[in-house]
Amino acid sequence: MASPTSPQNTLPTRTATNSTDDDAIPDEDSSEVTRLFHERLQAWKHACAYLEDYVAATEKMQHAHGKEYEKVLKTVSHPLKEGHHFDQSLGGVAGMFDNIRSNTQGISNSHYESAKTLKGAVLPIFERLHTELKNKTKELTKGAGKGAKIVDKARGTSQKHIELLGQHTAAFDSTGGSVKALDDPYVLQRQVYHRLNRQVIEENSNRDDLLSVQNSFARFEAHIVQTFQTGMSQFNQVVTHQAEQTRTMYGDMIGVTQRMTPDFEWNGFVRRNNNVLIDPASPKRSLEAISFPNQDHRSTQPLIAGSLERKGKLLKRYDTGFYVVTPSKYLHEFKTDDDFAKDPTPENSLYLPDCLIGAVDGVKFNVKGKDASKKLGLSMSHEYAFKAHTPEDARRWHETISAVAGQTTSEVPEMSAPSSPVAGRNEVASPSSAAPSYTTTAAANEAAGLEQGVATSDKV
Structure with a gap:
């Protein structure tokens, strides 16, 4: 099934460079x-x-x-x-x-x-x-x-x-x-x-x-x-x-x-030499006035971005980070949203079509998947426990992630020890299980009867 963002028989295109008075790379000899x-x-x-x-x-x-x-x-x-x-x-x-x-x-x-x-x-x-x-x-x-x-x-x-x-x-x-x-x-x-x-x-x-x-x-x-x-x-x-x-x-x-x-x-x-010497009255350059090719390309604009709290693997405490879901279907984790303090390389990157997202419980929701930013693909699957600042924020994050996630589940995060979605998946394989806990997005939404899930599966 072709992705709605990439129609067939469409050649790759590149956004044209707009001519501005303040180009990213000035056409001048600095020496x-x-x-x-x-x-x-x-x-x-x-x-x-x-x-x-x-x-x-x-x-x-x-x-x-x-x-x-x-x-x-x-x-x-x-x-x-x-x-x-x-x-x-x-x-x-x-x-x-x-x-x-x-x-x-x-x-x-x-x-x-x-x-x-x-x-x-x-x-x-x-x-x-x-x-x-x-x-x-x-x-x-x-x-x-x-x-x-x-x-x-x-x-x-x-x-x-x-x-x-x-x-x-x-x-x-x-x-x-x-x-x-x-x-x-x-x-x-x-x-x-x-x-x-x-x-x-x-x-x-x-x-x-x-x-x-x-x-x-x-x-x-x-x-x-x-x-x-x-x-x-x-x-x-x-x-x-x-x-x-x-x-x-x-x-x-x-x-x-x-x-x-x-x-x-x-x-x-x-x-x-008036055309070469520096005019003391001219303003200094500023990053806000600079433009460069593909600056506003749709692939660079996040679907959702903001701060979330994620439970650590060892200390089991929630730490705040900056998270973003991109049109490339990645959930990136950054330490901060500051582009200038350090090179903004993601701490973790989850490719959402390969991930599983659980249901929202108040301000909490879980996502299971592998960190796609690790080299050589040796990252192990892990369940990431997130906590938003408000239930409304949690719902918006859940809706956005569900729209591109590979699987969803109706299970909610536990208040004590977090239950791994793997247990639900094992129940699917168990003959004594009454109903599978993890299904594809469409099946889960149909079983739960959630209007939001149905809309999400349509997007996927």
Whole structure:
């Protein structure tokens, strides 16, 4: 008999993906921002290296000029020949040459001092800045760059489980809803939510890291520009005393440098890359706004769900759990209905067409069957004693389970030691038994004359 949920000659279908503004797996490169900042740091390092080379070359030139002026000094280092023809007092030719020698020596010494100052005071400013840029690059790679890899990994895991959900929801109708417990679309959907939650946490964490880097870059670039200004200012002070012409040329250079505002480059950078940088005013992602394929497929919607109490096998006490009956005809038991605290894998899974359900006694009812979630099918048949919060809840659970259960019985749970439905089944085999205690759903309903049972057998 064909199942009403899976008509014959129906090919498996898959729910189409709806295009939304907030897809489960965003079509974006999580490392794009990191690469952009990495390239920008490279540009700043090259600019800093240019200034280092310029200062170093100027230092060598100043040192060479000192040597050249020593050669110039040698031309007037000896006393004037026939010097006795000249007055040796100040104000004469001899005094003039004395002044030439002292000034030439001073020029040579000033070049040596300029070279020493450039190497010991100005050049380290740019070397330290270059080191800061290198450290910033390492920080970016180990921080935001590593976060981008974690986001990509989390997205890959989510995509894998979404595709797995798509496979089993597509095959749901063609298999008549008969799937393995761990392949139940309801379970797979909850596992997708679990992984999407972790993905969103990683995405938002990486977003915060990138936003922090982005904000720090504005301050860092202002620091770079200010360092350029400080270094060039000291450089100008060293070289301008050599000559008025040199001072004029370098004054023009420092004038251009000083006129550059700290945020000029940063503002231009933001305008050029507005489509890549993160908007601080944009909201963070939330799981409620995410949609994914087959999110609302009927196989993922429970027939009934809520909390029940189940008697333990050893301690014989009732413990509360979250239970759900799925369209795949499974009764799943979970510790909680929270999809995010841990991976929502069922603690027990009863395939109801293979199970036997007893009658309702107030808030209690029993279900006998094997745990279908156990590996290798080694689970033993066990009688599960349930207790609802109210008789109305017990009736609703009983009606839903009876609609898909393989067998029903009119026997009610005992108040003391619970009687196993196996005893009833043994009575069926016993010749002295007046009437069988367990029958198929239709036979049990007909014998008991229960209108509810009749409706249940029709559903089955």
